[in-house]
Amino acid sequence: MTKFVKGNEAVVIGAMYAGCDVYFGYPITPASEIAHAAARWFPSVGREFLQAECETASINMVYGAAAAGRLALTATSGPGMSLMQEGLSYMAGADLPGVVVNIMRAGPGLGNVYPEQGDYNQAVKGGGHGNYRCVVLAPASVQEMCDLTMRAFELSFKYLTPAIVLADGLLGQMMETLALPEREMPKPDTTSWAVHGTPETRGNLVVSIRPTALEQEAHNVRLQAKYAAMQVEAQHETYLCDDAELVLVAYGISSRIARTAAEALREQGVKAGVFRPLSLSPFPAPALCRTIEGRRALVVELSSGQFHDDVLLQIAKAGARYQPVGLCNRMGGMVVTVDEVVAAAKRELAGGAPGEPSGRLS
C-alpha cells in the first residue's frame, strides 16, 4: 500500500505503526502538519491526541505517558525544541522512552521557518543539563520519516532513553511516495518499571532524583554504559563510494543534495560518492573512517559547521589518522545548491591548505 504524503505526515504514519498510544504537541511551523495529521488519525484508531499548552507541557506529557508505560510522540521545531530540553534531561535521568521529532528551522532565536540543520549539537550532544545523550536518527526521505520514526520507538524502548528524529523543514514539507509499513510493531512490555495503576505495578517508581552523590554517580556510570552499548545500533549508507576519490559526508536533506551533486560530478569526470549517517547518535564512526580513508572528504551541511566539527571529532576518537575535511554549507534557511557543492568539491580536490573550509562560511 502506498500513499503520497508530506514528510510530516509520514512521521505520524510511522508512529501509528510503531504502536504509539498518545500524541502531545504544540503548533509550530514547519512541524505543524505532524500535529494536524495526529489530530485526524490518532482518534480514528482509538488513540489519544492532545494539543498541549506549550512545548514544556508537551515534553512533560511525553514523560508522564512514558512513566505510565505508553508510547508517546511529540514534534516541534527549534524554539519548541529548546523548551523541551529540561524534559529530555528528566527523561534521560529517569530512563524513560519516548520520541521527539524536530523539524529544524533556521535560528538562533525566532530565526525563520526555512530549512536549516543548526540544532545538530543540541540534539546530538544532549541539549539539556547533565551527562546524557539521546538516540538521534536522521531521515533523508519521506519513507525514512516513517521508517526512522518507527526505529526511534524501537531503540527508545530497547534502551529506555528518549529518541530524537532530526529532520528539517524541507523534509517535513516535501511529498514523496510512502510505502506503508506492513504491520504494526508489537507493544513493548513495560510492567517491570512503569506505573500502570495496577496491582503488579504498584511498587514501581519513576524518578530522576538520586539524593546522594554516590547514587548519582553510579546512575551516571550506568547511563554511560548504556550509551556505549547503543553503539551497535549505528547505521549509515554509502552511495557510489567504492571507487570515489572524493566523499561527500552529509546527513538528512543535505545528503540528498550531495547525492545529486555526486551524480553531477561523475558526469563531469570526478569520481564522487556520498557517506550518510542514518544515526547521528550513536555515530557510525568506524564506517566513516573506513569510507574516507585515503580519499578527500567534504562535509555538506545546512549549519555553521556543527556537523563538520563532529565528523572531525568522531574520526579522532575512532583513532583514525587525521585528514583534512572540507566544508560546504549554507545557513539561515538558504539551501545549499547542487552547483555550490559541485564547485566546492572541485576546489577541495584541487587542494587548499589542510582543513581549510572549502565552502562558504557566511
Place this chain on the structure above:
Amino acid sequence: MTQKKTVGMYESFVRSGQPTRATHYCAGCGHGIIHKLITEAMVELGLQDRTIIVNPIGCGVFGYYYCDCGNVGAAHGRAPAVGTAINRGRREAVVISYQGDGDLGAIGFNNTFQAASRGEHMAVFFVNNATYGMTGGQMAPTTLVGMKTTTSPFGRDPLTAGYPLHVCEVLNQLKAPVLIERVSVADTKRIMQARRAVRKALEIQRDGKGYAFVEFISPCPTNMGLDSIRAAIFCMEEMEREFPLGCMRDNSATAVPRAPVAPAPGVEAFFAQSERQHQAPVAEADEAFKEQRLKFTGFGGQGILSLGICVAEAARLEKRFTTWFPSYGPEQRGGSAACSVVVSGKPIGSPAVDRPDVLVCMNQPSYERFAPDVRPGGLVIVDASVPLTMPAPAGVRVVSMPAIDLSLRLGVPQAANTMMLAALAWLEVTGLRSEHLLAALDASFKKKPALVEKNRLLFSEATAWLERHVPAEVRG
C-alpha cells in the same frame, strides 16, 4: 489521628538506604498529615492499586518514600502535564498531583491552569505554606504581604512583588473543575474537614467525573521562623485572613462520568479502508528516462501547489520516482506560491529545484525571479498577463499562454492551473503521458466529482488554443 493505624503507607520508610519510621519533614510541618489523609482515603475507597501519585519538586519530592502506590517524580511545576498524560494513557489510573505553592503557583501555574481548564481527570492536592520550604524559605506566590522571607528580607512589598496569589479563586473562573475547596491542617477540627475534602476529590476520580482541586493551608515552622504551635496559629489567623477556607465549588453530584472509549479499527484496517484512493504503482527504475526538474510559481490562490501535485501524481501513475516541495510559511501567506517537482527514472537526490528544466510562471515577480535560472534547452510557460520585461536566458524557449484569461472566459476563474497542465501535456515537456496527466487531474477532484468533466473540458479548450497559436516545433 495519632492513635489510628496509618494505612496506605509503607511499614518502614527507606531513606538513603536506611529503614526508618520517621519522615524527612520538620516537626510541626503539615506535609505528613496531608500524606496520611491521602493514603487513608486511597485505601478506604479501594483505590490503592489504581493510584499513581505525581510527586513535585520541593519538600514533597520524597512522597514516594511513604505512599504505597505507584509513584512518579515530575519536573518543577510540571506535575499537571505529567498527570494529564498518565490519565490519558491509563484511564483506569487514579492520578494525584501533589504540589507546593512555588511549584504550582509560580513555575507551573500555566500547566495547572490549563489542566484545570481541560478538566483533566486528576485530584490536585496543593500545599500552601506561603514559602519555598526545601529551597530555603524564599518568597512564594502565596507569601503574605509584609512577610519576611530570604528573598523578601524586608517583607513582601506588593508594589514590587505583587500580592498573594489566590489559586482557588483563579481556578474558580474556569468551567471544567468539579471540585474546588480550600482547607487547613492547622488543628484537629480543620484536619477533619480536610479529610472530607480529600475523600471527595478521590471519589470524583473513582467515578471518572473530572478535575478536583484541594488547597491545604499548611504550617512550615522552619521557614515561618516559629515553633509548631505558633506556626499553626499563624496559619489560622494570618493565612486564613488572606486565604479564607471553604468549598468554592462541588459539582460532584451532577458531574457526568466520562463515557468509555468507543471501539476503533486498528491502524492497518484504518489505512486500508480510508486511504485506498491513494494507491499508485510502486516506482520502477528506468535509466533511459531523463530526469525532469520543474518549478511552478505564481500567486497564492492560483492553484500553483495543486498543479505541482497533479504532475507528481501523474508521475506516480507512470511508475516514475517523484518529489514535490512547496514554498511554505509566511512566504506563502504573503501572496506568492511556488513548488518544485522532480520526475525521475531513479531514486531522486535533491528535491529542491535550483535550475529548472521547466518553469511555469503565473505572475510577473516569479518570472523575474526564476526565469534566469532555467537551464539551457529548458522551457518557460508564462501566463499572457505577465509582461516579458526581460529576455529568457539563451537557449530557453518561452511560451506565453492566456491561461488566466481563458479560464475567466470559460467561467471557471480558479482553473487557470488546469490550462497550464494542458500546456505541459501539449508541449510534451514533463516526460509523462497525457493520459496520466489527465487521470491525475481527475483524481485531484475526487472530492468534487462535478468538477471533473468541467476541468476536462477546460483541458481540451486549452489544448485547442495551443494547437491554433503555438508552432508545433516548440514541443518536446
